[in-house]
Amino acid sequence: MIFTISLYLALGICVAGILFRTQRWVTLRIGPETDTLTVGARITAATGQTIRALVSRRVFKLIGIFITDVLLQLNILHQSFWRWIMHICLFYGMILLILMHALDDPLTRTFFPDYESTLNPFLWLRDLFGLMVLAGAGIAMIRRVAGHRLRQMTRAMDTFTLFFIGMVIVSGMMLEAVQIVSEPIFNEMVDEYLDEDDEEILAPLRAYWASQYGVVFENPVDTDDPAVLAEGYETHDEYCISCHSRPVSAFMSYPVARFIRPVARRFNRIRMDTWLWYIHFLSAFAALAWLPFGKFFHLIATPVNLLICGSRTTDTVSPAQLANRRALGLDACTHCGICSLHCKVAPIQLLIDNITILPSEKLAGFARHVRHRHGSEAEAALLAEGSFICTDCGRCTEVCPSGIDLKDIWQASKQDLRRQGFTEAHHWIMKKPAHEWAHLASERSVASGPSFKKTFPAIHLTDRPETFRGCIQCTICTTVCPVVEAADDPARELDLTPQQIMNLLRLQMADDALGARMVWNCVTCYMCQEHCPQGVRVADVLYELRNIAYRRFYPDTVHHLDSQSISHRPKEEAPEAAP
Amino acid sequence: MKYVYFPGCKIPAWLPAYDRATRGIFKALGIDLVDSEFNCCGYPVRHQHLEASLLSSARVLALADQIGAPLMTPCQCCYGNLRHAQYWLGENRVLRRRVNAILRKENLRWKPGIRVRHLLQVLKEDLGLAAVATAVVHPQKDIRVAAHYGCHALRPANIVGFDDPQAPTIFEDLIAVTGATAVDWPLRLNCCGAPLWEKNRVISTRLMQKKIEDADQAGADMICTACTYCQHQFDQVRLETLPHAPPIPAVLYPQLLGLALGIAPAGLGMNENRIQWTPTEGGTP
Numbered sequence: 001m002i003f004t005i006s007l008y009l010a011l012g013i014c015v016a017g018i019l020f021r022t023q024r025w026v027t028l029r030i031g032p033e034t035d036t037l038t039v040g041a042r043i044t045a046a047t048g049q050t051i052r053a054l055v056s057r058r059v060f061k062l063i064g065i066f067i068t069d070v071l072l073q074l075n076i077l078h079q080s081f082w083r084w085i086m087h088i089c090l091f092y093g094m095i096l097l098i099l100m101h102a103l104d105d106p107l108t109r110t111f112f113p114d115y116e117s118t119l120n121p122f123l124w125l126r127d128l129f130g131l132m133v134l135a136g137a138g139i140a141m142i143r144r145v146a147g148h149r150l151r152q153m154t155r156a157m158d159t160f161t162l163f164f165i166g167m168v169i170v171s172g173m174m175l176e177a178v179q180i181v182s183e184p185i186f187n188e189m190v191d192e193y194l195d196e197d198d199e200e201i202l203a204p205l206r207a208y209w210a211s212q213y214g215v216v217f218e219n220p221v222d223t224d225d226p227a228v229l230a231e232g233y234e235t236h237d238e239y240c241i242s243c244h245s246r247p248v249s250a251f252m253s254y255p256v257a258r259f260i261r262p263v264a265r266r267f268n269r270i271r272m273d274t275w276l277w278y279i280h281f282l283s284a285f286a287a288l289a290w291l292p293f294g295k296f297f298h299l300i301a302t303p304v305n306l307l308i309c310g311s312r313t314t315d316t317v318s319p320a321q322l323a324n325r326r327a328l329g330l331d332a333c334t335h336c337g338i339c340s341l342h343c344k345v346a347p348i349q350l351l352i353d354n355i356t357i358l359p360s361e362k363l364a365g366f367a368r369h370v371r372h373r374h375g376s377e378a379e380a381a382l383l384a385e386g387s388f389i390c391t392d393c394g395r396c397t398e399v400c401p402s403g404i405d406l407k408d409i410w411q412a413s414k415q416d417l418r419r420q421g422f423t424e425a426h427h428w429i430m431k432k433p434a435h436e437w438a439h440l441a442s443e444r445s446v447a448s449g450p451s452f453k454k455t456f457p458a459i460h461l462t463d464r465p466e467t468f469r470g471c472i473q474c475t476i477c478t479t480v481c482p483v484v485e486a487a488d489d490p491a492r493e494l495d496l497t498p499q500q501i502m503n504l505l506r507l508q509m510a511d512d513a514l515g516a517r518m519v520w521n522c523v524t525c526y527m528c529q530e531h532c533p534q535g536v537r538v539a540d541v542l543y544e545l546r547n548i549a550y551r552r553f554y555p556d557t558v559h560h561l562d563s564q565s566i567s568h569r570p571k572e573e574a575p576e577a578a579p
Numbered sequence: 580m581k582y583v584y585f586p587g588c589k590i591p592a593w594l595p596a597y598d599r600a601t602r603g604i605f606k607a608l609g610i611d612l613v614d615s616e617f618n619c620c621g622y623p624v625r626h627q628h629l630e631a632s633l634l635s636s637a638r639v640l641a642l643a644d645q646i647g648a649p650l651m652t653p654c655q656c657c658y659g660n661l662r663h664a665q666y667w668l669g670e671n672r673v674l675r676r677r678v679n680a681i682l683r684k685e686n687l688r689w690k691p692g693i694r695v696r697h698l699l700q701v702l703k704e705d706l707g708l709a710a711v712a713t714a715v716v717h718p719q720k721d722i723r724v725a726a727h728y729g730c731h732a733l734r735p736a737n738i739v740g741f742d743d744p745q746a747p748t749i750f751e752d753l754i755a756v757t758g759a760t761a762v763d764w765p766l767r768l769n770c771c772g773a774p775l776w777e778k779n780r781v782i783s784t785r786l787m788q789k790k791i792e793d794a795d796q797a798g799a800d801m802i803c804t805a806c807t808y809c810q811h812q813f814d815q816v817r818l819e820t821l822p823h824a825p826p827i828p829a830v831l832y833p834q835l836l837g838l839a840l841g842i843a844p845a846g847l848g849m850n851e852n853r854i855q856w857t858p859t860e861g862g863t864p
Contacts, residue, residue: 148684342616343618344617345619345635347621347681348624348628348631348635351628351630351634352624389624391589392588392589392592393588393592393619426777426778426779427778456629457630457673457677458630458667458671458674458677459671459674482786486785486786521778521782523772523774523775523782525734525769525774526730526733526734527730530735530745537735539735543625543629546627547627547628547629550626
């Protein structure tokens with residue numbers, strides 16, 4: 001009763017969840033090109049694409065991709081052998097357990113009329129598949145614990161998924177072990193198949209089952225008499241053998257059964273098998289119900305994505321198809337972390353403490369951002385920072401084993417973030433005049449600003465008098481500056497000239513320069529620094545001013561965020577003296 | 580001769596022609612390139628966080644050091660940033676300690692001494708003009724070329740050590756080797772405007788336009804670049820923003836040299852240049 005109700009409940013949730021998530025593939029809007037698309041147009045595009053692929057020669061290509069990328073998972077093998085072993089174990093162990101064991105009545109029995117769960121090869125195979133899953137989960141866990149970078153990326157979802165898998169498999173193995181030693185189950189079977197009360201028949205059978213099948217009986221059974229065992233075997237041969245291979249074939253559960261022998265009688269009395277059965281099927285059904293909402297969903301989304309993106313041909317992709325692909329891409333991510341391990345800007349994350357610099361985390365953050373538009377602004381500001389640090393090198397797209405066109409998603413997501421007001425530093429700085437930033441900076445530096453050396457422990461130029469000591473205000477830096485030359489009216493377009501900035505710094509008025517447009521419009525051509533007769537590092541100083549402004553004002557990127565709300569910004573370290 | 584090849588972030592994804600042309604001429608000149616997986620040099624993030632930028636470069640240098648050959652990059656912005664990193668890591672003990680403490684977790688270590696070379700330096704200084712000249716089979720006669728130096732390789736000279744910052748000759752020398760004529764143009768050492776492209780398009784475009792007009796007045800048939808960003812600016816960005824500017828195409832130096840070495844234009848990615856250069860007679864291979 002509970003079994004049936006929970007099964008249908010789980011199935012219902014699973015189907016509804018899958019529908020809910022797949023509808024997002026045609027409703028989520030990512031990128032400006034998708035603004036004007038109707039859901040109808042996107043559904044039409046998706047069905048049209050599917051039909052065209054299935055009735056054209058492309059179907060052979062799809063079959064090829066299905067074999068290499070979905071069945072053999074060579075795309076994972078290209079990345080790492082151990083990763084591939086892990087995933088193959090998890091995938092095939094799980095799939096085969098579902099087909100052979102969970103669906104034994106409708107499926108296995110149809111193809112193998114003699115199927116009994118307690119008969120070989122099924123008995124042995126079930127344990128083999130279980131071992132595969134456990135081995136896969138074990139490798140996954142070790143990889144995530146031992147690999148520093150992967151550990152850093154591992155989220156509750158990844159841990160929870162492994163825990164869920166482990167729970168189903170371990171409860172199943174425990175259940176089988178407890179069933180092996182169970183006297184109550186032995187008695188039930190005797191009642192059902194022998195219908196015999198004669199102790200002269202039953203006692204030898206018990207002895208045989210205690211000796212050969214590991215059943216633990218409440219009253220001690222003598223298993224030493226060969227004659228009694230032979231007698232038991234006769235009954236066994238007549239009634240039991242056709243359905244029961246020796247449990248020693250269950251090479252995972254049988255050792256467990258041996259191990260629990262000392263407490264087996266207690267287990268039998270409290271019907272531990274029933275409890276474990278509940279735990280086993282309820283956890284399996286919970287996993288089924290959870291499938292559409294967690295990491296398991298990649299079981300559906302990733303193959304679909306591989307087939308759609310893998311069949312990418314030279315013909316142009318319509319905006320509707322592009323929109324669908326982007327939305328699907330968010331779901332197809334398995335959070336395997338390969339992109340982040342190869343990401344070219346990943347080292348930056350070691351110093352700028354923003355996990356969304358890493359593509360796997362950026363994708364997860366962006367997925368949250370598009371799904372709940374009300375996500376906190378601090379989170380979005382961090383996401384924008386991570387997004388704009390990306391150099392568009394496309395390495396993540398090359399290595400993604402799920403075939404997600406990440407490069408395209410980044411371009412779209414950056415445009416979306418910009419449209420929502422989360423822009424690059426250059427743009428948000430320009431929104432206020434220099435004096436407002438100066439005012440803000442003066443408030444900050446007294447109240448909460450970290451000390452200069454603490455923010456820049458190694459290289460800091462602007463707070464050191466010797467940086468400007470040589471400056472004689474000769475204006476050569478301004479004269480050679482191509483930006484000053486290109487401006488029609490430097491005072492209006494740039495606020496300050498390079499020489500004026502150097503003067504402010506000499507007067508220890510750096511705050512007044514932080515928001516100056518000259519600082520933010522510097523092309524970093526180093527003309528000023530190269531030509532300075534006094535050797536002042538003008539361009540390096542302008543760089544540093546941008547660094548300082550970025551650190552001080554970052555929280556103001558979005559309206560007026562409380563700087564505390566994104567306090568996990570750049571890592572502060574103990575000050576060290578510069579040489 | 581052997582170099583660790585560092586194409587940076589942009590070349591593989593956005594300017595594959597530069598990669599193709601570089602590999603083409605190196606093969607023709609018998610120089611080996613060792614490929615490896617690198618991170619970004621850190622140039623783009625320097626506006627936000629100098630130390631993160633230098634750490635990125637330090638990691639690239641440490642990886643190249645493990646391979647054990649000098650590093651060669653065709654990108655002048657990468658070159659500049661890698662050189663800045665070498666300079667600061669050498670000068671600043673605190674930085675060196677902090678960077679190596681991070682790199683140590685990957686069993687890497689920045690050490691002074693690894694040579695960082697730009698493509699042009701490899702050709703002129705390491706291989707030598709004479710060796711390049713002997714390999715030229717199709718001199719690109721009658722072509723007038725405006726050599727665009729690129730800021731980040733040239734300045735600040737005390738850090739990048741590329742050439743004389745006021746009167747460099749490396750690019751003109753290498754153009755002469757191909758048989759072409761390097762024109763004298765006043766703005767040859769100025770910025771192309773690329774660093775401001777995403778930030779202030781008005782100023783970025785003005786800088787680019789001035790240079791193009793200057794090259795045109797000097798009678799150049801092409802602007803020759805040796806940097807990812809400069810080429811992108813003078814080719815794709817120019818086509819989109821200044822359709823009426825003088826139609827001077829931008830050609831990557833290894834493309835020009837490649838033609839002189841007898842490599843087919845397709846093998847140099849010439850067809851990928853957005854503004855096509857149609858060689859006059861005598862210039863074609």
